[in-house]
Amino acid sequence: MTISKSLKSGRRGGSMKRTRRWQTALHYLILTAVSLFFFLPVYYLIVGSFRPSAEVLSGISGFVPTNLSFDNYTGVFEHLSSEATGYFGQFAAVSIIVTTVVVAGSLVVNSMAAYSFARMQWRGKKVLFLLVIVLTIIPFEAVALPLYFMFSSQRDTVYIQAIPFIANAFSIFLFYTFFLDVPGEIEEAARLDGAGPFRTFFQVVVPITKPAFATVAILTFLAQWGSYLWPVLMVSDPTVRPLPLAISIFQNQQPPEWGQVLAFGTMFIVPVLAVFLIFQRWFVASISSSAVKG
Amino acid sequence: MPARRRSAAGLSGHRLAGPLFASPALLGLAIFLVAPFVLALVLSFYRVQLNSPRPARFVGFEQYTRLFTDPDLAAAFGQALLNNFTFALIVVPVQTVLALALAVLVNRKLRGMVIFRTFIFMPLVFPLALTAVIWRLIYSRGDQGLLNAILGLFSGGSYTGHDWLGDPSTALGSIIVMSIWQSVSFQMIIVLAALQSVPTELYEAASLDRANKWAQFLNVTVPGIRNTLIFVALITTIFSFRLFDQVYLLSRSGSVDRASTETVMTQIINTGFDNNNVGQAAAMTVIFMLIITVIAIIQRAAVRQRGGV
Numbered sequence: 001m002t003i004s005k006s007l008k009s010g011r012r013g014g015s016m017k018r019t020r021r022w023q024t025a026l027h028y029l030i031l032t033a034v035s036l037f038f039f040l041p042v043y044y045l046i047v048g049s050f051r052p053s054a055e056v057l058s059g060i061s062g063f064v065p066t067n068l069s070f071d072n073y074t075g076v077f078e079h080l081s082s083e084a085t086g087y088f089g090q091f092a093a094v095s096i097i098v099t100t101v102v103v104a105g106s107l108v109v110n111s112m113a114a115y116s117f118a119r120m121q122w123r124g125k126k127v128l129f130l131l132v133i134v135l136t137i138i139p140f141e142a143v144a145l146p147l148y149f150m151f152s153s154q155r156d157t158v159y160i161q162a163i164p165f166i167a168n169a170f171s172i173f174l175f176y177t178f179f180l181d182v183p184g185e186i187e188e189a190a191r192l193d194g195a196g197p198f199r200t201f202f203q204v205v206v207p208i209t210k211p212a213f214a215t216v217a218i219l220t221f222l223a224q225w226g227s228y229l230w231p232v233l234m235v236s237d238p239t240v241r242p243l244p245l246a247i248s249i250f251q252n253q254q255p256p257e258w259g260q261v262l263a264f265g266t267m268f269i270v271p272v273l274a275v276f277l278i279f280q281r282w283f284v285a286s287i288s289s290s291a292v293k294g
Numbered sequence: 295m296p297a298r299r300r301s302a303a304g305l306s307g308h309r310l311a312g313p314l315f316a317s318p319a320l321l322g323l324a325i326f327l328v329a330p331f332v333l334a335l336v337l338s339f340y341r342v343q344l345n346s347p348r349p350a351r352f353v354g355f356e357q358y359t360r361l362f363t364d365p366d367l368a369a370a371f372g373q374a375l376l377n378n379f380t381f382a383l384i385v386v387p388v389q390t391v392l393a394l395a396l397a398v399l400v401n402r403k404l405r406g407m408v409i410f411r412t413f414i415f416m417p418l419v420f421p422l423a424l425t426a427v428i429w430r431l432i433y434s435r436g437d438q439g440l441l442n443a444i445l446g447l448f449s450g451g452s453y454t455g456h457d458w459l460g461d462p463s464t465a466l467g468s469i470i471v472m473s474i475w476q477s478v479s480f481q482m483i484i485v486l487a488a489l490q491s492v493p494t495e496l497y498e499a500a501s502l503d504r505a506n507k508w509a510q511f512l513n514v515t516v517p518g519i520r521n522t523l524i525f526v527a528l529i530t531t532i533f534s535f536r537l538f539d540q541v542y543l544l545s546r547s548g549s550v551d552r553a554s555t556e557t558v559m560t561q562i563i564n565t566g567f568d569n570n571n572v573g574q575a576a577a578m579t580v581i582f583m584l585i586i587t588v589i590a591i592i593q594r595a596a597v598r599q600r601g602g603v
Contacts, residue, residue, distance in 0.1 A: 024404065031399060035413035038475065041428050042416055044440065048431075057434055059443030113319035122312030128320060135327055137590040141536045141559050142583045145566040145575050146330035146337060152344055167322025197311035226421025228539045229559075233567055244423035248543045251427045258431060265424050276419045280412060283419075287480055288487030291525055 042273075049073070049266040053259035072263035079253070079260060086238030088267065091246040098162045098242060099224045105166035106220050107213055113167075114175030115201050119187065129176075135169035141229065148233040156237040165224060171216045174290065178212035179205070215286035218279075225272060243268050334583070337576035344570055357577035371578065373553060374561045377466060381557070382534035384467075389474055390527045393481035394519075398511075400482075401489050415479050422476060422539035429472040430549055433458040459544060462554040469540055469555055477533065481526045488522035489515065521597055528593035535585055538563070558582050 043063070048056045050068040055061065080088050116122070117129045147164060154160040182205055190200040206213070231245040241249070247268060251261045276283055338357050342350035361371050400411050417425070432440045435457035442455040458468040492515060500510045516523075538559035544550035545560065558578060566575025 027399070027402065027404065031404075031407075031410045034396065034399065035410050038417055038479070039413040041432060041475065042420075044432070045428050057431060057438045057440075059438050059440070060447055062440055062443070109318045109322065112315040116312045116315035120312035120315065122309070125312065125316075128316065132320075132323070135323055137586060138327060138331060138583070139532065139536050139586060141538060141562075142579060142586065143327055143330035143334065145562055145572070145579055146333040147326065148567065149337065149344060149572055150330060150333065164322075164326035167319040167326065169323060169327070172319060197315070201315070222419065226423060226539075228421070228423045228543070229563070232542065232563065244421050244539075247427055248423050248546065251430070252547050261427060262431075265427055268424055269420060272419045273416070276416070277412065280415065284415065284483050287418075287483045291484040291487065291522065 045262050045265050045269070048259060049262040051259055053257045056258035056262060072257075072259035073267070075257065075260045076250075076263050076267070079257070080250075083239065086241050086246065088246075088264070090239055091241055091243050092267075094158060094161070094240055095225065095243040097158060098227075099221060101159075101162040102165045102224045103217050103220045105162070106168055106171055107217060109166055110168055110171040110216065111175045111206070111213065112201070114172045115179050115205060117172070118176050118179035119182070119205075120197070132169050132172050136173055138169075140165075144229050144233060147230075151234070155234050156240055158240050160234055161227075161231060161240075161242065164230070165220075165227075168220070171220065174216055174219075175209075175212055178209050178215075182209065211285070211289075214282050215289050218283055218286040219290060331583070334576045334579045337573055338580050340573045340576075342573045344572055346570075350573075353573070357573050358581075360574070361577055361581070367574070370556070371558075371561060374556045374558045377555060378535050378537065378557050380466060381470060381537060382531050385470055385473065385534050386527050386530045388470075389478055389481060389530050390523060392474065392478050393485045393526055394523065396478065396482040397485040397489050398515075401486060414482070417476050418479050420476055423543055425472055425476045426540040426543045429468075429475070430459070430544060430547065433468050433549075435460060459550040462551045465551040465554045469544070469550075472540060473537070481530060484526055485519065485522060488519040492518035524596045525593070528589060528596070531589050532586060535559075535582065535589070558585075 040063075047065050048062065049072055050065070050070070051062075051072075052067055052069075053072070055067065076088055080086055113132075117125060117132070151160055151164075186204060186208070187200055190204045195204065226244055227242070228244040228248070231242050235241050235245055238246075247261075247264055250264050253260075337350075339352060339354060340350040341353050341356075360367055362368050396414060400407060400414065420428075434440065434442070435455060437443060437446055437455040439455065439458075441458065442453070446453045446455070456464065458464050496514045496518065497510060500514050505513065535557075536559060537557045541550070541555050541557055542560050542563065545552050545555065559582070562575045562578045562582065565571050565578065
């Protein structure tokens, strides 16, 4: 009896195992299909950038990596070789400078404000913090046009592309939620050691809240690197044109050189993609904390 | 009480530290967010142009009434609003459900999952301007376009190709697909974090009750992440109204049907920037902001209501 029982259960276990294996196979199948949907456009971009322009738009064969060369890349640099067209290096430099200034500036300015709201006592704090929370719902799109009206005399400068984005209500809020979790004893100890608020913040609090800084840095970077609307309004001079605006103009050249457009796009995204592949876990963590905390 | 006084005295040497720490950010927000916001309100009551010798003229509510009654404007603005609402109506449910489905899909511990996740997350780092350029090629008309070629392959050659972006009946849908491609993994990551925070005891209790996987999903998972799903749906709604980059870029390249894809944001920029009708665009901005505010209030209310129960 015990034998038959165990046999029976064994058989059931076998069939369950079999359905599980089928389920797993199906799971892999769906995963593959989904991954293809997300990856094929990326693959198409990169492979197309190495193929002759005429073969980029050539049906299914657009996917096949044949006739590979760096011609499109040299083509991009040849095409962008005067003040009138702008230079790829210049576009990249503008994007790198603007993004660096915004990310670095926002880490300093917004963390300090958040720390003040989370851990310091001063008059008017509550009202101002409430105001910051309210401001988190105003998207940049809502103020882009009046902001352009205010600063139209600063058009075609690099700094005006960066400065408006340093202070950020949502970043303040994110830092705030992180700073609330810092144990009070740590600051108390620093204070007893004679550290003022500046030293307490920069030498004691900042080092133990690195994830907050990574989160804000990544989210700010992603928003800023692709910033398009503000440059549309503020930049007409090719020498201060950032990459997103530059590619939107470059893709319209006549006659179309699709291989070059894809080469431009690849140079635009590959450095970011590389950073993403290395720090993927951090990217994911910062996005999920943007919601959990919010 | 004495303790509090002592700590207050301890901080008194740095009484200015608090405001000092906060002031750079507050100053930035005041200049670059509050001021233009107020300016939009003010400008919407004027007829005003940039760099015009004519002084701004106060016109009261004229800009608003014209938006809804002037035949030249009302039709286009109404169409733009309608496009935003259509976009939201499709994208919000589709993207929220997709985000949930994808999160469930990658939440299983399987060998190689890291690689699949990497593929799915990849579009996250793609700026919308670049996304639009790539998808413009994918959607190319004629049988050489990538999507058309793939469809042709599956149909065995009977399919002759379609102008996805140029045809008014498919233009918005095409933009929706590219927008989902770029942003669904963002929402998916948020849902994934919520999935992983549902207490495992709940699942154990459910399986003791002999609930099957589907019943567990409906009765444990979905209620457990309800607030997150609401949050995701509402940020997606706000994204839908902010829609600009892809549409503007494609309309500049002349490859998209304009009327069926114009959004409130592209109209604001066309009106205020390209046509230099700043007052009119300011009025549109105010209406845009009203819509965003209403959505944000609904979001807060929906989450709070749940929290109270």
